[in-house]
Amino acid sequence: MSNRTFTIIKPEVVAKGYEGKVLDAIHEGGFKIVALKKTQFSDDQAAKFYAIHKERPFFQGLLKYITSSAVVVAILEKENAVLDFRKIIGATNPEDAAEGTIRKIFGTNIEQNAVHGSDSDENALLEGSYFFSLFEQY
Numbered sequence: 310m311s312n313r314t315f316t317i318i319k320p321e322v323v324a325k326g327y328e329g330k331v332l333d334a335i336h337e338g339g340f341k342i343v344a345l346k347k348t349q350f351s352d353d354q355a356a357k358f359y360a361i362h363k364e365r366p367f368f369q370g371l372l373k374y375i376t377s378s379a380v381v382v383a384i385l386e387k388e389n390a391v392l393d394f395r396k397i398i399g400a401t402n403p404e405d406a407a408e409g410t411i412r413k414i415f416g417t418n419i420e421q422n423a424v425h426g427s428d429s430d431e432n433a434l435l436e437g438s439y440f441f442s443l444f445e446q447y
Contacts, residue, residue: 311430314384314390314433318382319374320380323379323380332383335411338394343385343386344447346381346440349378359371359375371420382440391433396410398426399416400412412424
């Protein structure tokens with residue numbers, strides 16, 4: 310089990326200027342931010358990052374959405390990071406998310422659900438390494 314996970318604060322949250330509030334919720338959840346940056350996916354970067362979904366019917370919509378505005382990406386640290394982060398972000402669909410979770414508060418719908426959180430220790434490592442070199446992780 311890893312003590313790190315990865316998140317993307319998604320375009321609709323950043324466009325509304327709520328990324329600070331999401332970062333506050335992350336801190337309140339006991340996470341340390343070990344890497345952080347604001348960036349915008351290019352079409353090519355998005356296609357590579359989400360390649361696992363290439364055959365899914367929502368793939369093109371996902372690419373259009375994630376490239377529509379800036380995002381904030383971060384590597385987070387805490388014991389049991391992946392599972393604990395998934396608890397504070399809530400269910401994928403904000404309508405199904407528990408009260409007080411990040412997706413319930415900031416998510417719009419199942420496509421615009423405020424944040425991405427890694428679903429496994431292995432993916433957390435891969436996803437974090439996609440955006441940050443070892444020299445950028447503190």
